[in-house]
Amino acid sequence: xxxxxxxxxxxxxxxxxxxxxxxxxxxxxxxxxxxxxxxxxxxxxxxxxxxxxxxxxxxxxxxxxxxxxxxxxxxxxxxxxxxxxxxxxxxxxxxxxxxxxxxxxxxxxxxxxxxxxxxxxxxxxxxxxxxxxxxxxxxxxxxxxxxxxxxxxxxxxxxxxxxxxxxxxxxxxxxxxxxxxxxxxxxxxxxxxxxxxxxxxxxxxxxxxxxxxxxxxxxxxxxxxxxxxxxxxxxxxxxxxxxxxxxxxxxxxxxxxxxxxxxxxxxxxxxxxxxxxxxxxxxxxxxxxxxxxxxxxxxxxxxxxxxxxxxxxxxxxxxxxxxxxxxxxxxxxxxxxxxxxxxxxxxxxxxxxxxxxxxxxxxxxxxxxxxxxxxxxxxxxxxxxxxxxxxxxxxxxxxxxxxxxxxxxxxxxxxxxxxxxxxxxxxxxxxxxxxxxxxxxxxxxxxxxxxxxxxx
Amino acid sequence: xxxxxxxxxxxxxxxxxxxxxxxxxxxxxxxxxxxxxxxxxxxxxxxxxxxxxxxxxxxxxxxxxxxxxxxxxxxxxxxxxxxxxxxxxxxxxxxxxxxxxxxxxxxxxxxxxxxxxxxxxxxxxxxxxxxxxxxxxxxxxxxxxxxxxxxxxxxxxxxxxxxxxxxxxxxxxxxxxxxxxxxxxxxxxxxxxxxxxxxxxxxxxxxxxxxxxxxxxxxxxxxxxxxxxxxxxxxxxxxxxxxxxxxxxxxxxxxxxxxxxxxxxxxxxxxxxxxxxxxxxxxxxxxxxxxxxxxxxxxxxxxxxxxxxxxxxxxxxx
Numbered sequence: 001x002x003x004x005x006x007x008x009x010x011x012x013x014x015x016x017x018x019x020x021x022x023x024x025x026x027x028x029x030x031x032x033x034x035x036x037x038x039x040x041x042x043x044x045x046x047x048x049x050x051x052x053x054x055x056x057x058x059x060x061x062x063x064x065x066x067x068x069x070x071x072x073x074x075x076x077x078x079x080x081x082x083x084x085x086x087x088x089x090x091x092x093x094x095x096x097x098x099x100x101x102x103x104x105x106x107x108x109x110x111x112x113x114x115x116x117x118x119x120x121x122x123x124x125x126x127x128x129x130x131x132x133x134x135x136x137x138x139x140x141x142x143x144x145x146x147x148x149x150x151x152x153x154x155x156x157x158x159x160x161x162x163x164x165x166x167x168x169x170x171x172x173x174x175x176x177x178x179x180x181x182x183x184x185x186x187x188x189x190x191x192x193x194x195x196x197x198x199x200x201x202x203x204x205x206x207x208x209x210x211x212x213x214x215x216x217x218x219x220x221x222x223x224x225x226x227x228x229x230x231x232x233x234x235x236x237x238x239x240x241x242x243x244x245x246x247x248x249x250x251x252x253x254x255x256x257x258x259x260x261x262x263x264x265x266x267x268x269x270x271x272x273x274x275x276x277x278x279x280x281x282x283x284x285x286x287x288x289x290x291x292x293x294x295x296x297x298x299x300x301x302x303x304x305x306x307x308x309x310x311x312x313x314x315x316x317x318x319x320x321x322x323x324x325x326x327x328x329x330x331x332x333x334x335x336x337x338x339x340x341x342x343x344x345x346x347x348x349x350x351x352x353x354x355x356x357x358x359x360x361x362x363x364x365x366x367x368x369x370x371x372x373x374x375x376x377x378x379x380x381x382x383x384x385x386x387x388x389x390x391x392x393x394x395x396x397x398x399x400x401x402x403x404x405x406x407x408x409x410x411x412x413x414x415x416x417x418x419x420x421x422x423x424x425x426x427x428x429x430x431x432x433x434x435x436x437x438x439x440x441x442x443x444x445x446x447x448x449x450x451x452x453x454x455x456x
Numbered sequence: 457x458x459x460x461x462x463x464x465x466x467x468x469x470x471x472x473x474x475x476x477x478x479x480x481x482x483x484x485x486x487x488x489x490x491x492x493x494x495x496x497x498x499x500x501x502x503x504x505x506x507x508x509x510x511x512x513x514x515x516x517x518x519x520x521x522x523x524x525x526x527x528x529x530x531x532x533x534x535x536x537x538x539x540x541x542x543x544x545x546x547x548x549x550x551x552x553x554x555x556x557x558x559x560x561x562x563x564x565x566x567x568x569x570x571x572x573x574x575x576x577x578x579x580x581x582x583x584x585x586x587x588x589x590x591x592x593x594x595x596x597x598x599x600x601x602x603x604x605x606x607x608x609x610x611x612x613x614x615x616x617x618x619x620x621x622x623x624x625x626x627x628x629x630x631x632x633x634x635x636x637x638x639x640x641x642x643x644x645x646x647x648x649x650x651x652x653x654x655x656x657x658x659x660x661x662x663x664x665x666x667x668x669x670x671x672x673x674x675x676x677x678x679x680x681x682x683x684x685x686x687x688x689x690x691x692x693x694x695x696x697x698x699x700x701x702x703x704x705x706x707x708x709x710x711x712x713x714x715x716x717x718x719x720x721x722x723x724x725x726x727x728x729x730x731x732x733x734x735x736x737x738x739x740x741x742x743x744x745x746x747x748x749x750x751x752x753x754x755x756x757x758x759x760x761x762x763x764x765x766x767x768x769x770x771x772x773x774x
Contacts, residue, residue, distance in 0.1 A: 450604060
């Protein structure tokens with residue numbers, strides 16, 4: 001039996017953020033993750049938005065953690081070499097009678113301490129967002145909203161000694177257990193007799209548009225929020241492709257992440273109202289994710305009924321933004337409940353080198369690099385121009401599946417959707433991880449790509 | 457910067473035919489860039505026959521057709537008039553005819569007097585139709601599945617449903633069957649196939665593969681791997697007839713719904729495709745499937761020879 005100080009159930013953005021924060025201290029920590037790679041559950045579908053904190057009541061835990069997380073993210077992005085851009089957001093209205101609601105959102109946001117908010121008029125919008133519907137009369141502008149490379153958040157690379165443990169049926173003993181199990185947090189809590197919350201999966205469908213529309217909007221564009229979501233929006237992404245969505249539909253099934261005709265119709269109708277030039281033909285990819293919803297706020301607490309057990313549940317939007325602040329709160333709860341925190345002096349690896357992409361650097365530097373390492377000149381993915389070297393780097397950083405490579409490098413995510421590069425990416429993955437080609441998967445066991453390999 | 461008379465981008469039938477014809481018309485300084493490790497392009501994975509009936513008056517396989525052109529290129533290479541650079545991937549094209557390409561260990565910029573783009577085409581995807589449902593493993597474009605079987609020696613699936621009845625879809629129906637897989641259906645939304653009659657007969661009817669016209673895939677279902685598809689009939693306006701919906705269990709969906717010319721480099725240079733093989737920038741040409749999608753490699757070869765001649769004439773004029 002392995003003994004730990006802290007055991008974290010769930011290796012998503014929340015669980016890994018907590019692990020990173022805890023790895024500053026002399027502690028034995030373990031993360032248990034059911035998927036093939038970290039952040040392949042709820043976190044996999046995040047939109048990359050770093051929210052300013054608007055659209056949350058001032059008394060909410062969510063609101064406070066979001067504002068704090070927005071600040072912390074900037075610092076962590078620098079430490080981990082993650083692309084972060086402050087682009088700002090606009091919440092737009094069409095009718096004068098919606099102005100009181102917009103002013104109320106502004107007032108609540110100010111109470112949360114969100115900086116530099118202002119109401120902008122038609123003239124401002126015409127200058128800064130020329131593609132918006134001309135019927136929009138005003139917007140609330142929150143400049144502190146940002147975008148982050150969707151998969152770049154993962155602090156897991158710095159958790160410290162991460163070892164892959166594949167031994168089934170092990171017992172882990174730990175002084176503290178953190179339930180960060182996303183969609184399954186209610187089932188985990190029920191195991192220790194805590195039954196006062198339920199997780200409802202709330203599906204969000206998102207549609208990715210062609211990179212040719214990279215300049216479609218300059219900000220994140222929101223409509224007025226509805227009771228179940230912040231609405232269907234136009235999202236800027238750090239890769240250039242605008243994204244539209246998400247829908248918000250509650251369901252029972254915790255695995256059904258299918259997209260639907262109705263969902264696409266709804267997303268298009270809603271965003272075309274905001275940006276009329278968006279058409280169905282601009283869509284190049286689509287996906288859906290499930291938010292783990294439990295009531296209106298996050299549940300982050302020490303369960304006094306079960307000493308040592310901490311629930312971190314209902315972490316839906318703005319969970320990605322709030323994650324670093326959630327981690328600090330959890331550390332505080334652990335301390336209050338008796339965990340001794342002794343700082344490591346030397347061994348917290350705070351920094352990580354940013355990933356290298358040949359076309360994100362000046363030509364002369366790219367030339368020198370290609371000469372130094374020929375594999376940079378060996379292009380595997382033609383649509384996104386990803387080299388064999390970048391794919392091998394991604395595997396060294398933890399990719400074990402084709403989706404893992406895709407999220408880190410964009411290989412297979414361009415116009416051809418992997419039509420040209422899939423075989424090569426599979427061969428590199430099989431070679432690096434010394435596994436048979438028939439065991440290469442899209443996203444873990446059961447999603448093997450091919451049935452047989454006959455040539456040896 | 458290195459200078460060249462003519463750069464041909466793409467070493468498939470179009471690029472090879474254009475380079476050969478430019479040479480025959482007097483151009484003696486040609487750089488042929490091919491991103492793969494071999495010349496031949498997509499012909500290398502087309503191991504079925506039916507190529508060359510017009511151009512060579514013989515029934516050849518794709519690799520044999522390519523080989524005819526490769527032999528000619530190699531013969532000329534001897535006097536260095538055509539330099540072939542393999543594993544060379546063009547990343548940039550400018551309106552001033554500067555081509556930037558990468559190959560292992562090299563990042564080159566070359567100034568050309570004329571350029572022929574013969575970059576071929578890519579397949580339309582499931583996302584472009586778009587088909588809703590799950591996104592499991594087991595969904596392939598027909599060309600990717602063809603590459604897996606014919607080049608890599610892999611079997612991507614055992615129970616297959618094919619969307620679209622164009623030539624590639626039909627040929628893959630036969631290919632999967634010959635490899636021991638079960639092709640459960642070819643589903644075509646139109647009332648007839650766009651493919652050649654010989655392919656409908658020899659690839660589908662001869663193997664008793666059900667071909668559903670005026671039907672579409674409504675949804676792909678499967679958590680990790682494809683489990684089934686939901687099929688529904690459509691009327692003449694392509695509206696669904698919901699009462700006709702039925703499921704087909706399968707582990708693989710092949711998408712064969714058309715091809716699109718690959719013209720991103722030409723767009724990057726700010727050029728537009730104009731009349732046969734020409735673009736809005738004098739001296740930049742486009743031929744083969746990057747000019748328009750052809751049915752036959754023979755027609756590609758014929759028209760690309762014209763592109764080689766057009767480039768040679770342009771070089772004499774300037």
